[in-house]
Amino acid sequence: MTPRPKALVTGASGGIGAALALAFAERGYDLVLLARRSDRLEEVAAGTARFGASVETLVADLSTPGGLAGAAERAAAGDMDLLISNAGAAGYAPLRDVSAAEVDALWRLNSTAPVTLAHAVLPSLLAKGGGSIVTIASLLAFSSGVTAAALPARTLYVAAKSATVAFTRTLATELVGTGVQATVVCPGQVATEWSGGANRNRPDAMSAEDVATATAVAVARGEAVCVPGLSGPEALDRLQQAERALLTQGSQSSLAHRYAKSL
Template sequence: MPTRPLALVTGASSGIGTVFARALAARGYDLLLVARDGARLRVLAAELATTGASATPVVADLTTDAGLAVTEEAITRAGRLDLLVNNAGFGTKGQLVDSPLQLQDQMLRLHVIAVNRITCAALQPMKPARRGGIITVSSVASFINSTGNVNYCATKAYQRSFSEGLALECGPLGIRVQALCPGFTHTEFHQRMADDQQGRAPEWMWLSADDVVQSSLRQLEAGGATICIPGAQYKVAVFLARHLPLWVKGLMTRNVYKRD
């Protein structure tokens, strides 16, 4: 019988996903590491092995049915799962009308279909065990409507709403559910977004990936609220986003970035 809990992290090859993997290994978890980049996954698995964790790379493109099937099979083969971290995601910039349709379809598949499919697979061993946790990395963007980010904001709002509903279903089963809603975080993801725009959000708006992950895990372990918003500045921003008129929020999001 395995003595260490098992976690699955999607998008584990970089950014917040890698930080989640390291933090969970430090907490005594074994890991299933899911991403497209097999070379990076193998390097991370070797690193985590030095801490005593068993880390298994699962190379899968979650925008495809084949990649989802590989991930679902990994859960079935393990026969158990204590924590799922739905972290895989990407962003685009530019008006929807000018954005490649294939890219928008991939975003919908990754942020919506993949989250639903993998969560359903994770619940299969969690439900009879009557324990477990599911963290879905949404975004502060889920609370706003931003020009140039239409589908990103919309799909992140789906993830947040999905998590809130799932928490109601899973609470009586002993399964904790969280929607993690970070703002700008120092990762490759947000660096690419900033570079693409030839600008950068003000420094006070940036969070460290370590702080984001630790806030998430502490809140989940304490049985805290379903929505986790790291950083006081983003708690204020979300409060305003929930209460200000839509046109005011639109003005705010247009001015998030400044030119260098």
């Protein structure tokens, strides 16, 4: 019998993480589920039993150096086929109101952890010649230039998720031809406990199960960017075109006229 592939899912105790665990268990994966709450992890693990998945649970807080180091050690063990970095926290607040300790913890959780875990798992995936690295970001990663009253104070969160998007997209190009792929998932509003459950009853909020389904389909297709609510690729195509134009037009040997000294 062919052994089942194995997936490490962080932030797996609820919401999108729990839905991802169930979605990939249904698709034939064994699981390593990581989160801070052991009781919730056990509940999710029990829910995967109907799919025949073998489940290991790992209690760790990725916002701490020790928690992240322990998770990286498990990711580097050599038995993973899929890494899903889902753990995160909103930390919505003006930057001036965030303490130095919170800046450190939130940045480690939302931005450093996906890079550290990808770096840990990558050697074994490359040695196998296959596998996937998935990061869960947010549509807010593309909101840095948008001003709207409905958007939360989000400077630190957007910076971290923008970094995750850039990291994963660039990694995807780096991995072309290796058999290993990278996918970043950017959901919009999702009806979970996130941010105190603020989106749970929003009519425009997607279910965690639909986000997980989109993620599984994107991984199967080898997509570098997955936006679960985006009906077509045109917006992403325009984004890439704008990036190329900026690189081409902005890389010049002479100073742009609009910056020439005029005073």
